[in-house]
Amino acid sequence: MREILKKLADGKISIKEAEKLIKSFQIKEIEDLAKFDLGREVRTGIPEVVLSIGKSPEKIAKIIKACGNKGLIITRLNESKYKKIVTKLPKNCEVRYYKEGRVMIVGKHEKVVEGHVGIITGGTADIPVAEEAKIILEEMGCKVSMVYDVGIAGIHRLFRYLRKLIKKNVQLLIVVAGMEGALPSVVAGLVDLPVIAVPTSVGYGAGGKGIAALLSMLQSCVPGVVVVNIDNGFGAAAFALKILKQINSPSSP
């Protein structure tokens, strides 16, 4: 901290830069529970997000209350757990819950990231993961165009809808697929947009729970497919935000 202030005093950084630097390393202690990284959004462009898995409703409510009405995102939250949390929150707490995407949002985020993302799913069962990505992106200010159920079993469906997406000038694609997970590869072989592949845990037997889809995407014979973990719609959205920030307000190379 002192170092930052010293640089400011020495005129090496501007007040705005100093402010940003200070913010970027602030921590909020939540008693016996968490050290909230308040600066993460400033530092990395992605807000801190609470993954609800392995945390009791009591703990999550405690975190929400500690953070106040700042835009907080909680993911992988099923409906019954959500309902328990809500009963523990103060009445004026502004809350939205998206059942399909299992996301809860407290307060509001600034709409900081411009851009337009296309999301494509292989099947109907992949929609919840795609929804998770969509909610995060829209929450941060992006436009999202979504196309669902165009898997490779009827590949003509894909062509029709992929063309529509491209005409809308989306800047990158998130492709969500379970089972054999071939859709991102097919898409990436057709367009020059960056493709982020998200395997889902749809599937059973050998290679089930998303393993075949994940390995398929890692082994893609089409160069330039990147992958996040199984069902990690949020991760894909987070990465998309980082790209869009570069696209729409790039560093000068």
Add this chain to the structure above:
Amino acid sequence: MREILKKLADGKISIKEAEKLIKSFQIKEIEDLAKFDLGREVRTGIPEVVLSIGKSPEKIAKIIKACGNKGLIITRLNESKYKKIVTKLPKNCEVRYYKEGRVMIVGKHEKVVEGHVGIITGGTADIPVAEEAKIILEEMGCKVSMVYDVGIAGIHRLFRYLRKLIKKNVQLLIVVAGMEGALPSVVAGLVDLPVIAVPTSVGYGAGGKGIAALLSMLQSCVPGVVVVNIDNGFGAAAFALKILKQINSPSSP
């Protein structure tokens, strides 16, 4: 044996049937090495084949000599091993060796199975496995049309060549692919021919050595894709022979 002859004597089976039954259970002992199942072709429609893995050139040569000039097939035979075997065979032994498909054929098979099979490969590196299947099928009398390097990275290549195959009236397809192994699923979503999927050990890292391809094919979101083990071109051909036999001289249902 006695039972068969008794049925013949009683007029319950014809001489031809008796002959076939007797043949179907004959065994040739090859000293200290093998019990050759002479009746396998009669019984199952597929000739006994020697998988060369784990057998020394000496042993393979011994088996060849014991079988005489009957049409014998040896698979997975690399060139250097083949050369060692040949030096141990009598001069009049009629031998063909296919380097790409790593198959050696001794003598001649009767051309017993009619039919026309299409073989498709995803990439150049999958060709040896496809060749193995092609050699077996042609050896048994089938017509084979082969299309190579039409993987999903450039899916328009597939459409063009798949249409050609179908116009040739192939009766079933063997689709050979490594890496992410998506090709058989894409093909099976487009045509009403039976598709036998063969994963190859092309690929590296996670899901490499054919694992991603195999799991992809098992998880296919397109119904009706069946699979053989990694690199098992011979297995696909053997199954194709059984189908073609039913297609071209079917049992009456």
Add this chain to the structure above:
Amino acid sequence: MREILKKLADGKISIKEAEKLIKSFQIKEIEDLAKFDLGREVRTGIPEVVLSIGKSPEKIAKIIKACGNKGLIITRLNESKYKKIVTKLPKNCEVRYYKEGRVMIVGKHEKVVEGHVGIITGGTADIPVAEEAKIILEEMGCKVSMVYDVGIAGIHRLFRYLRKLIKKNVQLLIVVAGMEGALPSVVAGLVDLPVIAVPTSVGYGAGGKGIAALLSMLQSCVPGVVVVNIDNGFGAAAFALKILKQINSPSSP
């Protein structure tokens, strides 16, 4: 579409062909849920089927209503989920539910595929998977002969019943087995019919949940055994339909 009509106008294809082509690429959008591939049956010979895993009763009911009384098949549907769906359907909706095979059928399919399939199971616990295959095949018009509980623990049971099946002139065999999964290999070593192996998730400990059975079938020392994923009775039936179509109305090679 225009291309098809143009070919018709130019006399390059007949009206019937044009009709088939048009049908084969039709899609029915079901709002926010699915893009039903109406042409799949025309194109691939296998009707579109809804795998119920990962889809809520609400969504499945929505799909059923959107499709009307056309013959729709829903698989892997347990009884309690089925009951929830039924309450959401209109009264005149014609529905059959097969508890053992966990299959629900809406409306009626045309009986389009002739043929006779033998289904064999290793044990009593494999019957539900075999039932799934049987229901699909019979729904599409095939004759099915089923033999259950003839696993290799008492191999004489197999011989007796296999002989009976063959006398009935079945045209191919679906062999369903869990545990060590050896039954398809033993069967394929005895008969010249195509054998489709279905591993089931019967088994526990190392190699349990169908893994040992699947690997066994892939490693079969008997050539010409093809495999579908664990518990995928529907997949085996779908492939059988494609073969039967070729057998009973083959393309001319």
Add this chain to the structure above:
Amino acid sequence: MREILKKLADGKISIKEAEKLIKSFQIKEIEDLAKFDLGREVRTGIPEVVLSIGKSPEKIAKIIKACGNKGLIITRLNESKYKKIVTKLPKNCEVRYYKEGRVMIVGKHEKVVEGHVGIITGGTADIPVAEEAKIILEEMGCKVSMVYDVGIAGIHRLFRYLRKLIKKNVQLLIVVAGMEGALPSVVAGLVDLPVIAVPTSVGYGAGGKGIAALLSMLQSCVPGVVVVNIDNGFGAAAFALKILKQINSPSSP
């Protein structure tokens, strides 16, 4: 093809667009070997690349000769195989070989993609994979700044060099690491640039051959890390090219 020309005639697309479309679906047949997808670069922004694994020197030489002096890239090529290929090429064939990165380049690519990429490696043994990415990026026209051996064992090394990279205004980061693969997560928690993680096969014992690194990257507690397969430096570069294209000449959202 006819469809494209028709659109041109109807004034629906410009001559330039038509030309691009035509190019984007051209295929070059290389006898008995490959169907070269000439339009891939036009279509996807990434040139077709030959992965040398599983292809004999003869075959690779044949492909090179067929493609002429067009900028062709061959990856994963060890030195001894490279030397065998060179002897089979015509004298005027313009060839560069990068031993560390195991890449061979034939002819020249147009420098089509602007931008600046930072590449960071965890250790010395990760350098070959980083080199592969660097060569591809530079070949396509990008500027690359590379920092090596700043793994988490001495995390202060990272801070010093990461700051330098950021001052150079790199637009995205490729982070290459083996062993426990933690570096990309640490980096992504510090900066708001997109981070592409590349696990390497450095490591031994449990989790060796890159498995621990890959899983670590997929499980990253830092949101927005995307992953390619183990040792896939080329894949990371290919994806970076797609992003840079959007950054430096974005579609209008």
Add this chain to the structure above:
Amino acid sequence: MREILKKLADGKISIKEAEKLIKSFQIKEIEDLAKFDLGREVRTGIPEVVLSIGKSPEKIAKIIKACGNKGLIITRLNESKYKKIVTKLPKNCEVRYYKEGRVMIVGKHEKVVEGHVGIITGGTADIPVAEEAKIILEEMGCKVSMVYDVGIAGIHRLFRYLRKLIKKNVQLLIVVAGMEGALPSVVAGLVDLPVIAVPTSVGYGAGGKGIAALLSMLQSCVPGVVVVNIDNGFGAAAFALKILKQINSPSSP
């Protein structure tokens, strides 16, 4: 036993040594259930602990009653099982239950081990495993300083709190982390204290349930990280006790 007494009689060992030796091999039979190793604490420095997994409340209650009010530790005990046990115990049975750490303690242990241990967790969801370790250590007499939620996503949090721990003169560190499990490596690269790494089952998809964390820790590029099994907070504490005993009352080398 006789041998020990004989040595005592011969003056080869002191009465105290004899007593210790005799104690160290005593067994308490608990009918049809267990052979309680009464001497384990004497012999190995760690009290016998009952892992409650796979044991019914009835059996655990029986063991507790058999051991009397001696300090007994029961681990991995969820609350509902705990409640069932308590109803089966005599009223005067002195019992403490720690819900977060899922540990039940009966009676009291002598505070035999001096020392000061630092425990660090990556995230909030890792706290229960850290608690298990903390309870065991404190029960045996150690001082524990705990720092939670300082994972690598915001690495500046770590530096701040690690410095505090070191100033408190902790003698060794237990570092608990799930997901990608990088925290123990980062810590061990910064300090010269022994670091015991505990992977937790926090995480999902590929490498989930603690697998990525475990492999990461085993593959650590920082030398001198040792690992216990996933979620084994008790194991880490037990090992720490053995070290502290050596540190604070070392054998003379």
Add this chain to the structure above:
Amino acid sequence: MREILKKLADGKISIKEAEKLIKSFQIKEIEDLAKFDLGREVRTGIPEVVLSIGKSPEKIAKIIKACGNKGLIITRLNESKYKKIVTKLPKNCEVRYYKEGRVMIVGKHEKVVEGHVGIITGGTADIPVAEEAKIILEEMGCKVSMVYDVGIAGIHRLFRYLRKLIKKNVQLLIVVAGMEGALPSVVAGLVDLPVIAVPTSVGYGAGGKGIAALLSMLQSCVPGVVVVNIDNGFGAAAFALKILKQINSPSSP
């Protein structure tokens, strides 16, 4: 030791018993290399055997020389390593080498175990593992009857030869099989002899290197099949020796 002598002096054990007890715990130190467990044969009925994997020819020669001409068995010894060892041994060292079974025997064992074992192999490639078992058994004094290449691909071969083995009154069966490993299950379903299953590393692709065979044998639907590790012919023989000792000189129950 003193305890044993004391018991002898007290008349609690006979001289013979004392001698056996003393022998059973003797150790021969081989400098910087091994502590040879001279009493193992007395104690467990199985001679100490040197597994040559991971030991240099120098070390093995050193062990042989230290043991003198006592019957020593060395397993998994390929021919080239054997030849290196022999050059380092004194001339009068009595040595036999079995190339197929990769076993070297130094000196002679007493023929201590009576009995008759049947060994059956699935294929020709399984013979080396069967040979290893055979050599050990014969070396210890057992009679062995071997039947090879009677795998389930032609199951009639099995029936014929199994009947012959049973007529010879073998007392237990060792069944050696690779690939899908079904043979031990089929055999155990037919006879009431104990069956020891030995999976071999014959096989490729998914489930290769003996994994499918091992899992198959563990999952056997036939009760009473026990398994040793892949290729562990020696282990099967060692267990057989223990059974035969009980059969032919049983403890009185």
Add this chain to the structure above:
Amino acid sequence: MREILKKLADGKISIKEAEKLIKSFQIKEIEDLAKFDLGREVRTGIPEVVLSIGKSPEKIAKIIKACGNKGLIITRLNESKYKKIVTKLPKNCEVRYYKEGRVMIVGKHEKVVEGHVGIITGGTADIPVAEEAKIILEEMGCKVSMVYDVGIAGIHRLFRYLRKLIKKNVQLLIVVAGMEGALPSVVAGLVDLPVIAVPTSVGYGAGGKGIAALLSMLQSCVPGVVVVNIDNGFGAAAFALKILKQINSPSSP
């Protein structure tokens, strides 16, 4: 059948032998459910046993009723399922249920096998699996001596109790252990009795659910340890029965 009768008529076999042969291949069809292998006990020495996993109470009750009061064994049957079955059985059906071992026995078996088996468990949680083995063995007529909770954490416990077992003249040992599964190896290194190792699913984290125990037993550095699948107490008992039959009424070698 005719063949057997013919042999009888020709005096080649005695009436007793004929009767045994006929019995050994009898099958009882249980409608739509099972083909009960009535001859299994005659043929293999082990009665047919119903593994209850994957079978509904209705089906099991149907099988019991079909078999009448013949001694039938049902394994892996939890208490609630047992209670459902009992309500569906006729009142006079003679039934015993063993809760700990999860075994249900209907009617009575002849006590056909003599012998004395020692069963040893590593921990308290392994007892249910040991019980399963004990019940089967006692049901068939064997004497069983059981020792529990003598795992390697306090190895002196083992020595004391192993000595007792040996003094009782047990003829073979079944050693049941979970966690690291080292107990069977330690035991087999001390005694010359055959040791059948049974891994149990006790354990958690990496190597949990019995995997570490199973692999440990397969990798045992003590020769002559054989293994059954995880939790397969019945399998161990079945194999023990086959050995005891040979021990106590051996074939003459």
Add this chain to the structure above:
Amino acid sequence: MREILKKLADGKISIKEAEKLIKSFQIKEIEDLAKFDLGREVRTGIPEVVLSIGKSPEKIAKIIKACGNKGLIITRLNESKYKKIVTKLPKNCEVRYYKEGRVMIVGKHEKVVEGHVGIITGGTADIPVAEEAKIILEEMGCKVSMVYDVGIAGIHRLFRYLRKLIKKNVQLLIVVAGMEGALPSVVAGLVDLPVIAVPTSVGYGAGGKGIAALLSMLQSCVPGVVVVNIDNGFGAAAFALKILKQINSPSSP
């Protein structure tokens, strides 16, 4: 850096402390190859070590030359690679090579760590890994007592030698074992010294290459066993150094 000097100037730290801090963050750049972490030993108590896997002899020689005659340790270095390196070094370079432990040491380390470590191996084939640990420990100044080949196959060997080690007052134990890896558990159940378990890649088939040993050690039923990766003798030594430093010059708790 400036911050440190400032603290010195302000009297907040002593000159010695400042010196240590400065040293602890120094980096030596080795051109295009490595950033040598000169402060690691100061910071963590363990010298930087070069793992030779994946580094060419050229690179290693370059690193050695850059570091001068400072005590540098290179591990996992086979003899032929060592010989290539030596030819590239200047003549006055002081070098020792330990063939068995595959360690090369350049120059000399200060003997900074006091203490006495016991190392125990299960078998002869585990010695190289134990040697690696021994060389590192002795190089840093520790006393090492080693006992080899006392695995559980003859557990009496262990008792005899373990007693000897304890009499020598070793302060902690490193236990090295392959195969089933049970030795560390047995040892830790007998003594109150800290036990560091090192699995080795000795073993074959299922659980081979150290997997069974590793899982066994992680699953140990004896509390307080910690584990390093397979064959990681160096890692065990590094951790031992950190403990010994605490034991012999502990922080005051």
